Amino acid sequence: MTSRLEALCMEKGLKMTGQRRVISQVLSEADDHPDVEEVHRRAVQIDPRISIATVYRTMRLLEDAQVIERVDLGDGRARYEEATADHHHHLIDTRTGRIIEFASPELEAMKERIAHELGYKIVGHRLEIYGVPLDDAADGIRDEEERP
Amino acid sequence: MTSRLEALCMEKGLKMTGQRRVISQVLSEADDHPDVEEVHRRAVQIDPRISIATVYRTMRLLEDAQVIERVDLGDGRARYEEATADHHHHLIDTRTGRIIEFASPELEAMKERIAHELGYKIVGHRLEIYGVPLDDAADGIRDEEERP
DNA sequence: TCTGGGATTGCGAACGGTTTTCAGTATGAT
DNA sequence: ATCATACTGAAAACCGTTCGCAATCCCAGA
Ligand SMILES: [Mn+2]
Ligand SMILES: [Mn+2]
Ligand SMILES: [Zn+2]
Ligand SMILES: [Zn+2]
Numbered sequence: 196m197t198s199r200l201e202a203l204c205m206e207k208g209l210k211m212t213g214q215r216r217v218i219s220q221v222l223s224e225a226d227d228h229p230d231v232e233e234v235h236r237r238a239v240q241i242d243p244r245i246s247i248a249t250v251y252r253t254m255r256l257l258e259d260a261q262v263i264e265r266v267d268l269g270d271g272r273a274r275y276e277e278a279t280a281d282h283h284h285h286l287i288d289t290r291t292g293r294i295i296e297f298a299s300p301e302l303e304a305m306k307e308r309i310a311h312e313l314g315y316k317i318v319g320h321r322l323e324i325y326g327v328p329l330d331d332a333a334d335g336i337r338d339e340e341e342r343p
Numbered sequence: 344m345t346s347r348l349e350a351l352c353m354e355k356g357l358k359m360t361g362q363r364r365v366i367s368q369v370l371s372e373a374d375d376h377p378d379v380e381e382v383h384r385r386a387v388q389i390d391p392r393i394s395i396a397t398v399y400r401t402m403r404l405l406e407d408a409q410v411i412e413r414v415d416l417g418d419g420r421a422r423y424e425e426a427t428a429d430h431h432h433h434l435i436d437t438r439t440g441r442i443i444e445f446a447s448p449e450l451e452a453m454k455e456r457i458a459h460e461l462g463y464k465i466v467g468h469r470l471e472i473y474g475v476p477l478d479d480a481a482d483g484i485r486d487e488e489e490r491p
Numbered sequence: 492t493c494t495g496g497g498a499t500t501g502c503g504a505a506c507g508g509t510t511t512t513c514a515g516t517a518t519g520a521t
Numbered sequence: 522a523t524c525a526t527a528c529t530g531a532a533a534a535c536c537g538t539t540c541g542c543a544a545t546c547c548c549a550g551a
Contacts, residue, residue, distance in 0.1 A: 212498090255539090267417075295461055297461060299453070306450070321469065322470045323468065324463075324465055326458050360529080378508095380508095492551100495548105495549100499546070500543100502541100504542105505538105510533105510536100517526105
């Protein structure tokens with residue numbers, strides 16, 4: 196069965212190899228923000244003859260083709276998600292690692308306004324929020340030190 | 344002459360070695376966002392017997408002591424600036440690499456509100472804007488592809 | 492369907508930024 | 522000044538990522 200991303204790749208005229216099909220499937224089924232090793236782990240379960248190097252190469256290919264997007268969550272590695280029409284940002288729960296997605300047109304507008312006032316046109320931006328659940332914070336649960 | 348940061352370090356009770364004094368001086372005099380190699384380059388000009396390893400160690404020490412702050416501008420390396428009372432963000436000119444600092448209480452408030460609505464208390468956040476000068480953009484100067 | 496040749500793969504080595512190990516040295520409390 | 526302790530330089534290890542190369546695969550064209 197051909198996955199959503201596989202169809203997209205074919206539209207873009209990318210040569211479809213077995214490895215790319217599997218990686219496309221993995222990414223199509225993912226509803227989180229896996230890093231390269233995680234994608235590889237999932238891919239190998241479908242077809243064991245996929246090397247990590249190929250996953251790296253394919254992620255870059257798909258990113259360049261705008262099929263997926265790279266997400267930088269502040270841990271040292273690149274994470275990815277399917278490219279979507281609607282732009283959003285991430286709130287990372289520093290206690291659990293849970294990632295909450297959010298969008299804010301007001302915030303985007305404000306950012307746009309700020310750049311314009313400085314004499315700039317925005318070509319890209321990055322925003323992540325790190326937080327802890329309000330109730331946990333109220334309970335006074337000790338905050339283990341984490342570099343966000 | 345004892346630099347601003349050196350004084351701060353002594354207040355915090357850090358052992359003051361010759362190397363730390365020099366690095367503190369370099370950072371006190373910097374008005375940009377140097378990476379570790381740049382700090383080392385400047386430090387060596389004051390005292391050639393400072394190793395890059397010590398600069399790495401000292402930057403981390405000063406960061407942990409909240410004397411300096413790490414800035415992630417999206418190029419692969421850590422950049423630093425003196426910790427200041429007033430929080431700010433960075434707009435990076437993707438054509439020249441120039442960095443413009445800005446602050447926006449409204450934006451901070453909005454971010455705070457968003458997190459609160461999601462049930463979270465903010466413990467950290469990151470925001471960078473990448474842009475090109477408005478007039479350059481109007482002139483239609485070709486945008487060389489850069490990964491921001 | 493068969494084929495040729497350029498694209499892709501797996502492997503391991505290389506890379507760039509950063510951390511660590513370890514033996515020698517400097518610091519600062521006494 | 523002494524001495525335990527913390528710090529340093531140099532080199533090796535580390536970690537995520539990219540690269541070089543020979544072997545293999547895909548698929549447009551016959
Ligand atoms: Mn997302
Ligand atoms: Mn700054
Ligand atoms: Zn945005
Ligand atoms: Zn802020």
